[in-house]
Amino acid sequence: MSYIHILLVDxxxxxxxxxxxxxxxxxxxxxxVGSGAEALDYLQHAMPDLIVLDLKMPEMDGLxxxxxxxxxxxxxxxxxLTGHGDFDSALSGIKLEIVDFLQKPIDxxxxxxxxxxxxxxxxxxPLTEPSVADLMVTVDHYESVYEDQPLLLALKKIRTSVDAExxxxxxxxxxxxxxxxxxxEQVIGLLRMVDVIGMAAPAWMFDDPYxxxxxxxxxxxxxxxGDQAVGNFIDPDDMLAVDEQxxxxxxxxxxxxxxxxxxxxxxxxxxxxxxxxxxxxxxxLHIALGG
Numbered sequence: 001m002s003y004i005h006i007l008l009v010d011x012x013x014x015x016x017x018x019x020x021x022x023x024x025x026x027x028x029x030x031x032x033v034g035s036g037a038e039a040l041d042y043l044q045h046a047m048p049d050l051i052v053l054d055l056k057m058p059e060m061d062g063l064x065x066x067x068x069x070x071x072x073x074x075x076x077x078x079x080x081l082t083g084h085g086d087f088d089s090a091l092s093g094i095k096l097e098i099v100d101f102l103q104k105p106i107d108x109x110x111x112x113x114x115x116x117x118x119x120x121x122x123x124x125x126p127l128t129e130p131s132v133a134d135l136m137v138t139v140d141h142y143e144s145v146y147e148d149q150p151l152l153l154a155l156k157k158i159r160t161s162v163d164a165e166x167x168x169x170x171x172x173x174x175x176x177x178x179x180x181x182x183x184x185e186q187v188i189g190l191l192r193m194v195d196v197i198g199m200a201a202p203a204w205m206f207d208d209p210y211x212x213x214x215x216x217x218x219x220x221x222x223x224x225x226g227d228q229a230v231g232n233f234i235d236p237d238d239m240l241a242v243d244e245q246x247x248x249x250x251x252x253x254x255x256x257x258x259x260x261x262x263x264x265x266x267x268x269x270x271x272x273x274x275x276x277x278x279x280x281x282x283x284x285l286h287i288a289l290g291g
Contacts, residue, residue, distance in 0.1 A: 003029035004119060007048040009039040009065065010081070011057045019052075022108045028115070036065030043073065050077040050115055077118050081106060130283065132251050133244040136265045136273030137175075139187065144179040147188060147231030151199070154178060154191055154230050162193070175276075177262055180234045187271035189234040192261060199225050199233060241266050242275065248283070251275055 006028050010016050016032040023030050031048070033039050037060055039051070051069065055062035062080055069076060080101040099118055102111055143157040157178050177192040200221050205211045241264040242251045255263050255277060265273040 003027065004050070004115065005048045006030040006115065007039065007042060007046075007051045008032040009034075009036065009051060009057075009062075010054040011035060012054075019106075019108070019111075023112065026108075026112050028112070036060030036062070036068075039065055040068050043069065047073075047076075049119055050079065052079045052081065052111070052115075054081045056083060079111070079114060079118070129248055131244065132242055132246055132248060132265055132275055133273070135248075135279045135283065136244065136275045137279070138273045139179060139271060142175055142177070142179050142274060144181050145191070145230050146181050146183055147234060148183070148229050150226060151228050151230050151233065152226035154180075155196065155226065158191070158193065158196065175262075175274075177274075179271075180230055187264065188231075188236040189239045190262065190264065190274070191230060191234065194261075195233065239264060241271065243267075244272065248280075252280060255280065 004027070006023065008016055008019055008023075008030055010019075010032070011034050013034065016034065020030050020032050031042070031046070033042055036057060039053070053062050053065060053069075057065075066078060066080070069078065077099045079099065082101050082103050100114055102114065143161045145154040145157060158176075161175050161178060177190045179187050180189045180191055182188055200218055202217075202221060240254055240258060240260065242254060243266050251263055254260065255275070261277045263275045264271045265275055
């Protein structure tokens with residue numbers, strides 16, 4: 001019978017003892033050591049399939065130990081055990097090509113599942129974070145309208161695009177927004193469905209705490225907005241955007257804080273793509289659920 005051979009490195013003896021017994025019952029062959037120095041000594045005469053390495057240890061911490069491991073064994077899968085709030089250390093560890101990490105107190109079933117998955121070659125890759133550019137949809141996939149064209153034209157294009165998205169007919173072409181351009185083809189904003197809904201309310205209603213609402217007002221307002229230029233509803237100075245080289249967390253904060261369904265992506269100050277909420281959400285699922 002072939003066992004998966006694990007080396008557990010942790011300075012807490014009780015934790016090592018309980019983890020070794022529990023993983024052994026799940027069919028793992030597991031050795032344990034109590035320090036980074038012992039782990040490096042162990043690796044001179046034995047080679048496990050995977051190392052489970054505690055981040056916080058005295059004398060030689062997990063990241064220092066990992067640096068030495070990577071210098072000698074660049075492809076050895078390593079799971080780092082972290083505590084609450086160890087974000088800086090986790091980020092440093094990713095640069096050292098951690099394959100995965102798990103937060104203490106650990107769930108043994110989750111640890112066992114990670115070990116099994118990571119030892120399949122398609123999973124045993126260092127943690128990497130995609131860039132904004134990796135996730136964005138290029139602007140040529142989006143419908144567009146010029147700022148001096150009537151809103152009615154923009155609404156027709158939004159309807160066509162949304163219908164395509166809902167029907168599943170578009171391959172990247174159906175979206176809930178359209179680009180607003182100057183005549184020299186510069187993107188100055190996005191016209192989103194929520195913006196159109198806001199246009200159905202007179203501007204003064206947003207500033208008057210004593211305004212009254214009546215049946216028929218919505219219908220009347222929708223009838224009169226179509227002839228206005230799209231640019232009347234777009235302020236280029238208010239356009240939120242993110243650079244394609246920005247950390248993904250920056251885009252996530254901008255979108256979450258402003259409740260955006262999409263975010264323009266800049267290259268040298270020019271909009272070259274759109275980051276959509278659904279693509280960022282897929283990354284959350286992919287990372288949190290392990291691929």
